[in-house]
Amino acid sequence: MIRVVVSPANIDLAAEMALAEANGVGAVATFTGLxxxxxxxxxxxxxxxxxxxPGATEAALEGLACEAQTRWSLASVTVVHRVGPMRPGERIVFVAASSRHRxxxxxxxxxxxxxxxxxxxxxxxxxxSGTAAWVEAREADDDAARRWT
Amino acid sequence: MAIRMLYFAWVRERVGTGEELVDPPASVATVAALIDWLAAGSPTHAAAFAERGRLRAAVDQVFVSLDAPIEGAREVALFPPVTGG
Structure with a gap:
């Protein structure tokens, strides 16, 4: 099962966990970004x-979910990403992968x-302080992504 | 054939719109050439695209490098490096 959601709504952890756990497997690993x-x-x-x-974002996330399913034996992959305005402490991203073992x-x-x-x-x-600025990409993120290639 | 241009984040702000239809001549064969052609036609675009090394692109919603061909493309997006997650 692949579940990809891009939405301005708050991320409901309990509901997402319930879906990930509904696959009858032994292990669910999750990451939550705040x-x-x-x-x-x-x-x-x-x-x-x-x-x-819109469109390309969902396609990119589905592509990553499919790639994960090809690389590992997974029962489910969940990627939920929030868009729009949010405040410190709120959830911005939730990722889950479930499998037989950890x-x-x-x-x-x-x-x-x-x-x-x-x-x-x-x-x-x-x-x-009332002034908006675009966040710059980080090289550390590129390094982290490269370890999976 | 007309191409739908999409701009995101600060590229969108600097161009002044998130979307426009453009109709480049057939000699414009790559994303980089398309950027050059747009910049040559408008000082606003030229300023928006000045930092070429900070631009990323997608052709028909697939991420590509700037030297990628645009033959037959219906949609080309230009944007800064992504910062999600």
Missing amino acids: VRADPGVVGDVETLELEHY GAALDACAFLIDRLKTDAPFWKRETR
């Missing part, structure tokens, strides 16, 4: 806004979040 306040010289992040490329589930979960960071068209814009 919006950081990330204190900086111009103050904390007040709001974070996520822009995406090894495949844990590796697939790490693969999904690492590659999502570099392969899916999302752009973050943060507002600090």
Whole structure:
């Protein structure tokens, strides 16, 4: 089962976990990303806004989910990404992989979040002290994605 | 044939629109050539595309490098490096 959701709605962890656990397998690995306040010289992040490329974003996430299913024996893959405005502490992304045993589930979960960071068209814009700025891509994310190639 | 251009994030802001239809001559064969042709036709586009190394592209919703061909493309998107997750 592949579940990909790109939506402005809050991410409902209990509902997503229930779906991931409904596959009758022994292991579910998950990752949840939260919006950081990330204190900086111009103050904390007040709001974070996520822009995406409708259609292409969902296709990229489905492509990653399929690649994970090819690389590991998985019962299910879930990728939920929030878009639009959000505040520090709120969930921005949730990834889950379920399998018979923990090894495949844990590796697939790490693969999904690492590659999502570099392969899916999302752009973050943060507002600090009333001023908005686009977030720059990080080289550390490219390095993390490369370890799966 | 007309191509639907899409712009995202600061590329969208600098171009001043998220979407436009363009009709480049047949000699414009790659994404990079398309960027050059758009920049030559408008100072706003030229300024938006000035930092070529920071531009990424998709042709018909597939990520490509800037030297990728655009023959037959219906949709070309230009945007900064992605920052999701």
